[in-house]
Amino acid sequence: MASAPFAGPLAAEVAEDVLERFLRYVRIDTQAAYRVARRPSTEKQLDLSRLLIEELRALGLADARLTESAAVFASLAGVEGAPAVGLIAHVDTTPDVTGAGVSPIVHRAWDGTPIELPGDPRQVLDPAHLPELAARVGHDLITSDGTTLLGADDKAGIAEIMAAVAYLVTHPERPRAPVRIAFTVDEEVGRGAEGFDLAAFGADVAYTLDGSGAGEVEIETFSAKSIRVTVRGLSVHPGTAKGKLVNAVKLAAELVGSLPKDRLSPETTEGREGYIHPHRISGNAEEAVVDLIVRDHDDEQLEGHVALVQSLVERVARSEPRAYLEVEVRDSYRNMRPYIERNPRVVEAALEAIRRAGLEPRLAITRGGTDGAVLSAQGLPTPNLFTGGQEYHSVREWASLQDMAAAAATIVELVGVWAEPAP
Numbered sequence: 001m002a003s004a005p006f007a008g009p010l011a012a013e014v015a016e017d018v019l020e021r022f023l024r025y026v027r028i029d030t031q032a033a034y035r036v037a038r039r040p041s042t043e044k045q046l047d048l049s050r051l052l053i054e055e056l057r058a059l060g061l062a063d064a065r066l067t068e069s070a071a072v073f074a075s076l077a078g079v080e081g082a083p084a085v086g087l088i089a090h091v092d093t094t095p096d097v098t099g100a101g102v103s104p105i106v107h108r109a110w111d112g113t114p115i116e117l118p119g120d121p122r123q124v125l126d127p128a129h130l131p132e133l134a135a136r137v138g139h140d141l142i143t144s145d146g147t148t149l150l151g152a153d154d155k156a157g158i159a160e161i162m163a164a165v166a167y168l169v170t171h172p173e174r175p176r177a178p179v180r181i182a183f184t185v186d187e188e189v190g191r192g193a194e195g196f197d198l199a200a201f202g203a204d205v206a207y208t209l210d211g212s213g214a215g216e217v218e219i220e221t222f223s224a225k226s227i228r229v230t231v232r233g234l235s236v237h238p239g240t241a242k243g244k245l246v247n248a249v250k251l252a253a254e255l256v257g258s259l260p261k262d263r264l265s266p267e268t269t270e271g272r273e274g275y276i277h278p279h280r281i282s283g284n285a286e287e288a289v290v291d292l293i294v295r296d297h298d299d300e301q302l303e304g305h306v307a308l309v310q311s312l313v314e315r316v317a318r319s320e321p322r323a324y325l326e327v328e329v330r331d332s333y334r335n336m337r338p339y340i341e342r343n344p345r346v347v348e349a350a351l352e353a354i355r356r357a358g359l360e361p362r363l364a365i366t367r368g369g370t371d372g373a374v375l376s377a378q379g380l381p382t383p384n385l386f387t388g389g390q391e392y393h394s395v396r397e398w399a400s401l402q403d404m405a406a407a408a409a410t411i412v413e414l415v416g417v418w419a420e421p422a423p
């Protein structure tokens with residue numbers, strides 16, 4: 001069977017470069033860590049950042065450099081007077097699934113049968129349960145071996161930006177807007193845009209390449225907060241614990257057990273429905289910590305979810321007055337939609353670029369956040385474009401080369417659209 005066709009001639013032309021870069025970048029372990037004060041949260045993220053600086057310089061982007069906030073910045077000149085277009089992706093991968101020793105597998109012209117990942121027989125990509133996969137028979141698919149994540153989130157975005165830049169550099173005859181590139185660290189721990197120097201970046205509009213399904217433009221994110229509940233009990237030797245032991249493990253479990261299950265949970269909601277998601281629990285009888293994220297598209301509803309967590313904590317505290325429970329709430333990011341709607345051309349240009357790349361564009365919402373949500377709130381409108389990766393944050397993560405190539409072609413078309421006078 002021959003592989004499925006590419007979205008258009010440009011996608012076909014850049015495809016092998018996208019693939020080669022992607023396979024190179026995913027082998028570099030860039031896993032971020034939660035709750036680490038230093039930046040980046042793990043030094044190894046910079047292994048990829050430094051490689052990208054070298055590769056950008058080799059492409060002629062002489063100003064490629066690491067900024068004080070550990071982002072890679074680089075620029076490419078374009079048509080004078082045209083708005084400068086920012087292209088952003090993140091080098092780190094989620095702390096939730098290991099990214100060490102990734103060994104990517106390319107399944108050329110996938111025949112539509114379930115894909116067994118050889119490193120772990122329990123991990124099977126079954127098109128009967130994955131409609132996005134079922135729609136891609138004939139595509140060249142990339143997976144991990146089932147023991148690690150793949151890292152398409154967000155190395156697909158990085159490979160696509162790099163391949164698009166390589167194409168632009170070798171095709172100077174194509175009119176293009178000035179380009180500003182940023183590869184951030186620690187996006188997966190909600191700190192991707194921390195310290196991001198908007199003035200030094202110098203973009204008028206920007207796009208994160210951090211989405212998923214082919215043709216999608218995301219202009220709406222969740223608003224998000226993170227909550228840490230610390231439970232302090234009193235540990236005593238169990239042999240002499242009667243009337244003395246206050247077990248923090250049991251109290252933390254009681255709190256988690258009291259959270260809503262059939263609603264307000266990521267596993268039971270979709271679309272614009274918000275959730276409270278306990279994602280980490282740690283500790284011992286003396287002290288236990290429960291980390292939660294709370295998300296909603298509506299800011300008022302978000303406050304309601306935070307209040308619910310606080311009331312459940314209070315109930316546990318009342319049940320055991322000798323325990324001490326502490327709640328710490330942090331802002332993560334806000335829904336970017338209102339900021340993006342102020343500049344409709346940002347979305348229109350993306351939709352037009354996707355059409356020119358040969359795909360049907362569509363607007364989508366993301367049930368997560370992006371660096372772009374933070375940057376949009378700071379005045380740089382930054383919607384999120386598709387990358388072609390799927391099943392993120394999982395050992396079953398996969399990506400379609402046809403979709404990744406279409407994303408790279410979209411980037412090339414996008415900086416072309418911005419080089420044209422405003423319609």
Ligand SMILES: [Zn+2]
Pocket residue numbers: 090153154187210
């Ligand atoms: Zn991402």
